[in-house]
Amino acid sequence: MLNHPNADQNPTPPAGSPVLVSGASFAGLATAYWLNRLGYRVTVVELAPELRRGGTPVDIEGETITILERMGMFEAVRAKTLPPRAFECKDAQDHTLGGFGVETGPDAAPPTRFEIHRDDLLDILFAGIDGSVELRFGRSIKRLEDSPDSVMVTLDDGSQHAFALVFGCDGNRSNTRKLVFGDEKNFTYFMGGYVYLKVVPETGLLPPNVSQVYSVPGLTTMLNGYDDRTDIAFAFRTASEIDYDYRDRAQQRAMIHDRFDGLGWKVPAALNLMGTDEDFYFDWITQIRMPTWSKGRIALVGDAAYCVSPVAGMGGSMAIIGAGRLAEALGRHGDDHAAAFQEYHDKLHAFVDDVQKRAANEGMAMIFPASEAEISERDRKLRDGGLEI
Ligand SMILES: Cc1cc2nc3c(=O)[nH]c(=O)nc-3n(C[C@H](O)[C@H](O)[C@H](O)COP(=O)(O)OP(=O)(O)OC[C@H]3O[C@@H](n4cnc5c(N)ncnc54)[C@H](O)[C@@H]3O)c2cc1C
Known part of the structure; x- marks a missing residue:
């Protein structure tokens, strides 16, 4: 204390x-x-x-x-x-593979975790x-x-x-x-990947107060829906660091397109929302x-x-x-x-x-699964309620 x-x-x-x-x-x-x-x-x-x-x-x-x-x-x-957010893992056809909802009503435990x-x-x-x-x-x-x-x-x-x-x-x-x-x-400890994050006005891509994740081995797309905005996140794994110019925002966008173009689910719509402006966060995933x-x-x-x-x-x-x-x-x-x-x-x-x-x-393993086996294991744990996020 x-x-x-x-x-x-x-x-x-x-x-x-x-x-x-x-x-x-x-x-x-x-x-x-x-x-x-x-x-x-x-x-x-x-x-x-x-x-x-x-x-x-x-x-x-x-x-x-x-x-x-x-x-x-x-x-x-x-x-x-x-408001608390539900979490859903999706497949390419938008079927929910695992996740958890939000407890509401008089019997719901008082929240111990807040998001702002x-x-x-x-x-x-x-x-x-x-x-x-x-x-x-x-x-x-x-x-x-x-x-x-x-x-x-x-x-x-x-x-x-x-x-x-x-x-x-x-x-x-x-x-x-x-x-x-x-x-x-x-x-700097490189964790083996890069992340792109952008916040855009509400997109209609998902309901408010829900997070949705779609993963293929080494590539994850995540959308967080709120009342007034949507977070768009792309993350990819790499075995080693990539040599890029951190001031060159067009190059960073291209790195996302190179990897995510052609994927299913809501990925094409999310890629469109990247636009051409410089207002996004892109960095290596490090500690x-x-x-x-x-x-x-x-x-x-x-x-x-x-x-x-x-x-x-x-x-x-x-x-x-x-x-x-x-x-x-x-x-x-x-x-x-x-x-x-x-x-x-x-x-x-x-x-x-x-x-x-x-x-x-x-x-x-949870957010950026590297293989089909890691994706299945994550979805199984989410279905069984054995995974906390
Ligand atoms: C604009 C922005 C957006 C972010 N978005 C996300 C996100 O979406 N998800 C996530 O997980 N984390 C994000 N982060 C990182 C997150 O804020 C930090 O992990 C966390 O809040 C720890 O805070 P911090 O104050 O230690 O570092 P930071 O929040 O990174 O703040 C560091 C501050 O130092 C300033 N600074 C840098 N260099 C100098 C210098 N030479 N002289 C003086 N000041 C300097 C920066 O401008 C910044 O204001 C973001 C950070 C920033 C700055």
Whole structure:
């Protein structure tokens, strides 16, 4: 259970020490919230010109709920919660092979898991820091010089500033991690595939509040239906990494067409909805696995330190849990950042390891089955109720 960090608990309160957070998504906004509440003077730099919106909904359950309650944000989250969604695995003729419905009625158990649109959660977290911390959009860290007393930070506008602590919350391809720990290849675990995600206005392809999945070996198409929008996801397996230009969006679309053109079910309609714009998410399916999440006065939070991959369905939760656990450790250890960073890692890494292992094994087999045998096994488990998603 997360202790509430406060001045009584803090042996040597930071009393306005300046700290820097790189990245303003779930990890960065939550970390900035807690640091501000602990009494630090917080600056956030975000590379994008504004909050980066878009993406599929975020699951909120377990410890994430407890932490959002302590942040005073859970009621706002609950107010934006999406209706529960049924799940159906389909064949090429749209027959349902397995899945589960949604329990409703007076006897239904109260929900313990909530889903919220990514943008709504971003807005709620942003409201928690707006006006209380300095936000600098369109900025990035260029250089970090860690010393026993402070970190000298050079930003990409050439300005230099000294901070007591620096937090890298800048995602899977973290700039802070690169500057402090070096080549991302050393920490990136490739899970054997790529994913494309796009959110479009409601398509009529499926009823609201249903997810449908169609898989052939190595290729999965998934549609999530809501009242007002549809998520379209394509995922494909590859034995090794593909060399492509991450800025070339047309090339990424072509990679999807190359693999999915000619498939049955609703795939042709979903491919048509890709359009020609640049508003989609495409990335390799990877995890970040590091032996430690801090060096000197610099610590990493969220995907930057322990990306669990989209397959885990827990990226947003892990970022919020990570920020909450870090705050708890800082609240307990005051100015002893080394002890706080050590505790943050020691108490969280077993949970992270477990989530990552489950995503790499059961998660991949469930969402991106590689063979007919894996597809049949998944559908059988879903029919028998032996698989949780
Ligand atoms: C636009 C967007 C859409 C997404 N959609 C999905 C999705 O559909 N499904 C899914 O599973 N996951 C998605 N993700 C990833 C998901 O948000 C994360 O897995 C999870 O929320 C962990 O959050 P994070 O804050 O650690 O990392 P992220 O959410 O990746 O945030 C990192 C932040 O750091 C910023 N940043 C990057 N480089 C720098 C830099 N050099 N300097 C300063 N700031 C920098 C980024 O702009 C971003 O705001 C998406 C992420 C983004 C940014």
